[in-house]
Amino acid sequence: MAWIATGELAGAVSKSGGLGIIGAGNASPEIVEKEIDKVREITDRPFGVNVYYLSPHVEEIINLVIEKKVPVITTGAGNPGKHLAALKEAKVKIFPVVASVALAKRLERSGVDGIIAEGMECGGHIGEITTMALVPQIVDAVDIPVIAAGGIADGRGMLAAIALGAEGVQIGTRFICATECIANEAYKNEIIKAKDRDTVVTGVHGHHVRCIKNKLTKEFIKRVEAGVSIEELGELGAGKLKAAAIDGDIEMGSIMAGQISAMINDIKPVEAIIYELIEGYKKELKRVQNIF
Ligand SMILES: Cc1cc2nc3c(=O)[nH]c(=O)nc-3n(C[C@H](O)[C@H](O)[C@H](O)COP(=O)(O)O)c2cc1C
Incomplete structure (x- = not known):
């Protein structure tokens, strides 16, 4: 999330057991480097950078993540194909954000490590298929791990995504309303309202x-x-x-x-958000197990 997923937020997510992602957006490599350094001041756990392929700085950002030994990248708005060899040699894991089965299959063939299947419920740039319909179709179409994104903000959503075959979830909107997120209070309040x-x-x-x-x-x-x-x-x-x-x-x-957004009613620290997600997931899993 450009402008929003800074080092402060990504660092807090990684410190709390998630994989925080810095949103590079159109930012220059100098700015992204500072955000990477911020994460490393907060935690020594893994984190990632989202590379936006319409940015004028794509080449420099790819070189930067290799140079700074960033463990994971996610990619949006383009195909990371031409950078795969260099990223793989540097042992950077690559998870493109995808909104169709055809693209997921093509990227799997090109050698990416996993797919983020993003449904059109999500905030920001969107595809055409809902998370509920897209995730199982991509799960069936590829043999690499699939991460579900779009419309997930609590333990129920997380359990649903796992039930659809995802190995994990990517969450955006919920983390805008995190204490550590630098987004303007007015923006956060619009989500809460x-x-x-x-x-x-x-x-x-x-x-x-x-x-x-x-x-x-x-x-x-x-x-x-x-x-x-x-x-x-x-x-x-x-x-x-x-x-x-x-x-x-x-x-x-x-x-x-x-x-x-309609289910997000408060601003709280990342650690509390992740704790609630996991506890909600466990509670919901028990309920589901008791049905049959
Ligand atoms: C404000 C905002 C900015 C975003 N910017 C990006 C981006 O730069 N690159 C990207 O791949 N995804 C971007 N996304 C999508 C998120 O990474 C994530 O997949 C999505 O928010 C998940 O759905 P959710 O908003 O329902 O949690 C953005 C989402 C939001 C809400």
Whole structure:
């Protein structure tokens, strides 16, 4: 999560038993290097960097993760194929974020270590298939570990993902409302206030983004209906995640968040969030076992 998943958040997640991921977004290698160093000040446990393939700095970020011996990368918005050999030689594990069976199979053939199957309930850039439908299809299609993402914020969601065949879960929106997350309080409060139908998908085919409804999403929908060009939409969206996440502009900023926002009601430390997830998972597992 660009601007949001900084070293503070990733470090707290790894320290608490998860695998924290720094969202590199479009950031320069100098900025990402500082975030990597922050994680290492917080914990010596494994962590990862999300490499955004539309960034102008992809090559430099790949070189940086190799140089800094980052144990894991996740990749979004592109195919890491051409970097696989170098990453593998450096023993960096590669988990691309995928929204279709075909891409999951292609990436497995190219040698990635696992697949993050992301359903369209999630916040930010989304595909077309729900987590419930996508995860088991990808699990059936590949022989490498599958991590489920999209719409998971408590132990029930985690158990459901495991029941669908996932080996683990990737969680975004819930961690925005972590004490350690540097996102502006106004952004966090919008997630806490959100009800079931308060997110909306904006953009056009291939560029769909889920965020909490506000003036910006209304403007997006108006312009899409008017048939404006992708370039004009791109200009409207430029810098808007930062505007919401850092400056707290909840009217014209992009409050990217998933449908699960409605189930997030508080801001608490990462350790407490992970504890609740695991305890909720165990409790739910017992309930399920008692049914039959
Ligand atoms: C604000 C925000 C920013 C995100 N940015 C990225 C990103 O830069 N790269 C990426 O691969 N996924 C990104 N995601 C997706 C998350 O990594 C994760 O897969 C998703 O949030 C999981 O679904 P959930 O939001 O329902 O928990 C973003 C999600 C959010 C909410």
